[in-house]
Amino acid sequence: MLKALTLSGSVRAASSNSRLAKAIGEKLMEEGVDVTNIDLLNFPLELFNEDSEAANGEPDAAVELAKMFAEADIIFIASPEYNGSVSPLLKNTIDWISRQKTGPYKNATFGIGAASPGKMGGVGGLGHLREILNKLGALVVPLTLGVGNSFNAFAPNGDFREDMVGRRADNMVKQLLNIRRS
Numbered sequence: 001m002l003k004a005l006t007l008s009g010s011v012r013a014a015s016s017n018s019r020l021a022k023a024i025g026e027k028l029m030e031e032g033v034d035v036t037n038i039d040l041l042n043f044p045l046e047l048f049n050e051d052s053e054a055a056n057g058e059p060d061a062a063v064e065l066a067k068m069f070a071e072a073d074i075i076f077i078a079s080p081e082y083n084g085s086v087s088p089l090l091k092n093t094i095d096w097i098s099r100q101k102t103g104p105y106k107n108a109t110f111g112i113g114a115a116s117p118g119k120m121g122g123v124g125g126l127g128h129l130r131e132i133l134n135k136l137g138a139l140v141v142p143l144t145l146g147v148g149n150s151f152n153a154f155a156p157n158g159d160f161r162e163d164m165v166g167r168r169a170d171n172m173v174k175q176l177l178n179i180r181r182s
Contacts, residue, residue, distance in 0.1 A: 002177075004028050004074035005108075007038040009090030016115035016150035017078035017122075023158050024076045024111065024145075027173045033074065038065070040093060048095040058099060065093065066100030069108065074176045076111040081125035086132070098136055105136040109179045111172050113145030115153060121146025141175040143168070 006025040008018040018039075025035040043061035046052060069075060079086050086094075097104050112129050114122030123146035133140050145168055147153045153161055160166040 002033045002073040003071060004033045004035045004076065004176075005038055005068060005072045006035060006076045007040060007078070009040075009077065009079040009087040009093075011039070011041045011089065015080070016117075016147070016153065017080050019154050019158065020078040020113055020115040020145075020147055020150075021076060023154065023160065024078070024113065024169060024172065026158060027169060028074065028076075028176070031173060031177060033177075036068070038068070040089060043093070045092055045096050048092055048099075053099065059096065062096035063100060066097045066102045066104040069097055069104035070100075070102040070106075072108045074111070075108040076113065076172075076176070077129065078113050078115060079122070079125055079129050081114055081116055081122035085125045085128045090129075091132070094132060094136070105133065105138040108138070109176055110138045110140045111143070111145070111176050112140060113147065113172065115147040115150035117148075117150050119148045121148035121150070139179065141172065141179060143172050143175050145169060145172045 006021040008021045010017045025037050029035050045061050112126050116122035126144050130140050155161050
């Protein structure tokens with residue numbers, strides 16, 4: 001059975017990106033994938049600093065996340081857009097994970113998406129996320145999933161309200177599965 005991780009680059013209680021990560025996780029589960037949704041609140045990491053790493057070693061949260069990444073077949077990241085880029089939380093998490101020797105970015109196929117109240121759905125920052133992941137050796141599927149008008153994008157059950165967004169999410173899942181199974 002394929003194993004997937006979903007996570008959001010936001011830990012805000014009402015985060016649309018967390019809802020997006022969970023929605024993609026649900027779609028993957030419908031396809032028979034074993035999904036773990038990661039809440040980064042449960043993996044606290046100090047701001048990356050090589051001096052701190054040398055003095056204190058690698059944080060347990062980074063080691064655990066890297067192991068989870070290395071064992072996953074699929075990883076979907078929902079990233080809020082901060083000033084046209086990824087959130088500081090997500091960038092810091094990626095940097096700490098990249099320091100681990102487990103090859104955390106080499107096994108999984110990655111999907112990326114964003115949810116935002118604006119019309120563009122936060123896709124401006126996803127180019128940066130794709131570039132960061134590519135530099136780390138990650139395989140990222142071609143489709144980028146942007147969900148605009150995010151405060152109204154999700155039904156109470158977590159489904160997408162707009163058919164077009166739901167179809168794009170289905171296409172994201174298809175790309176993730178097709179690359180993994182080929």
